Amino acid sequence: MSGTLVVGASHAGIQLATALREIGDREPVTVVGAESLAPYQRPPLSKAFLHGSADTASLAFRTPAFYAEREITVLTGERVVDVSPTGATTDRGRHLAFDRLALTVGARVRMLRVPGAGLAGVHHLRDVADATRLRRALTGATSVVVIGGGFIGLEVAAAARALGRPVTVVEAADRLIPRAVAPVVSEFYRQAHERRGTAVRLGAAVTAVTGERGRATGVLLADGGHLPADVVVVGIGIVPRTELAEQLGLSCDRGIVVDRCARTSAPGVVAAGDCTVVGADRLRFESVQHATAQARAGAAALLGREEPVTEVPWFWSDQHDLKLQIAGLSAGHDDIVVRGNPDSERFSVLYYRDGALLAIDAVNATADYLTVRKALATGATIPAEHARRADRRLKEMLVASLDA
Structure with a gap:
């Protein structure tokens, strides 16, 4: 094939493919996604989906007819494992040639590196499969410990409390959401969650997940304290996926380095979404809004236009x-x-x-x-x-x- 290959059926990937059509590109566009599901929204996973007010079908970005009408080919259940300046190979052995490349590969969850982290009952939340397992586990949980007091951790804690489960949030820093908000907001959320029945432990380092017969039974803290739990949720951040960018020799620094037009260090290659950092300051924007704006800029750049991201970043979080x-x-x-x-x-x-x-x-x-x-x-x-x-x-x- 010629045309554009979009690696990653993420929000950024679908927006970029759609934007190419909106601005008049008629060359072939192929989007490749590792998950077997049709491309879907991720923000509801820690909110409406965990609460049970959204299902898998409601998460879909678009209908199959939408992609067909715009002649956008979407390949699901295939992961691109190798890439060169002119072609890519998937884990199914499919070879995809291209003239232009967009990396919208997102990020993986940051793993907890302590003994017991691999026990049954320890959960992360990044995709539908994670959310489905976690929702099922929460319905039968007797006690929940959430490791990480950021947005994902607090949203999961709120969902678990809404189900009536005992919840403790453990945060290593001295306040909640420390990198994103002022102390007054951090303190508000601590008190608000505690008013709703969630226990919050600040300045608490996790040293192990305890277990019996292969299943988690609790969390051990550095001060010697032990928190019983049959469901442990780890929400300690994400790690941008840079493997394919590194194969291409692109500039990477805690993410794929792009400019405000989503251009990478190689001509004809753009990147957008959680896999990127922007500019000399290496700013990372983990939001759907920025992924959308960046994808539009990337689509324009692939067609030789310079339309930098100028929108004000915005973000939201629903907790209780x-x-x-x-x-x-x-x-x-x-x-x-x-x-x-x-x-x-x-x-x-x-x-x-x-x-x-x-x-x-x-x-x-x-x-x-x-x-x-x-x-x-x-x-x-x-x-x-x-x-x-x-x-x-x-x-x-x-x-x-x-x-x-």
């Missing part, structure tokens, strides 16, 4: 009845403004650096979130001294610049 919405990048902030009372479970946190608005975390405060997201997208701002005025709505304080 708490909707967290994030817009912008808060890294490097030197000031925050808290609007509302965290105890009311409805508040927002605005982040600033040198007086410039960077980002917002909004908990059950969608109006604040939308206002800040609009400001970041249009180059407007909300001066911190104005944002501190609790008697005014944020949208009344938008100004064109800090000097306005």
Whole structure:
């Protein structure tokens, strides 16, 4: 074949293939995915799917007819294991030639490296098969330990509590979600989960998973404590898949290095999604929104167009009845403004650096979130001294610049 080969039937992969058609590409497009299922959405796996309010069929991105109408070939149940500048080989021995290549291979879960990590009853959550096994295990669990207090861990904890299971979250850092939110938000989530019956252990290192007859029975902590559990969920991060990129000699540094147009270090090769890091700062964006934007940029780049990602990054997390919405990048902030009372479970946190608005975390405060997201997208701002005025709505304080 000629045309474009998309390796990875991920959100980014399907968006990139679709974008090629939307911008007029008529050359063959083939998407190869390692999973046997048709391409599907992953975010609901730790939310609606675990709760039982979504099934496998509802996760599908598109119908078979959608791909057929656009002449996009989707190969499932095949993993690309070898790649060269002009062709790829799958684990079924199929050879796929191409003129242009897109790597949308995602990431794998970071494994827990302690004795007992391979026991039955220890779960990870990355794909439908993982989620199906975990949902089945939670229905019969007597006690659940979640290792990792990030978004995935807390969403799983919320799902397990909704099923009435005793849950303990174990986080090695001194606060929850430490890399993504300010301490005030971390503390809010600790208290909110504890109010709903989840125990939270901070600054707690796991040294082993204990077991009997091949099955997990608990988690051993560095301080000597032991937490009983017949279901252990590990959510300690992801590792971008770079094996194919390394075969091609592409620049990799904790991910496939791309520019804002999703171009790799090799002509005619783009990458998008969780497998990538962006620019000199090696930024990683683990969100569907960024994967979508990056995929569109990558499709344009394959056709010789320069359409860099300019959209404001955004993200959401549903835990119990708490909707967290994030817009912008808060890294490097030197000031925050808290609007509302965290105890009311409805508040927002605005982040600033040198007086410039960077980002917002909004908990059950969608109006604040939308206002800040609009400001970041249009180059407007909300001066911190104005944002501190609790008697005014944020949208009344938008100004064109800090000097306005």
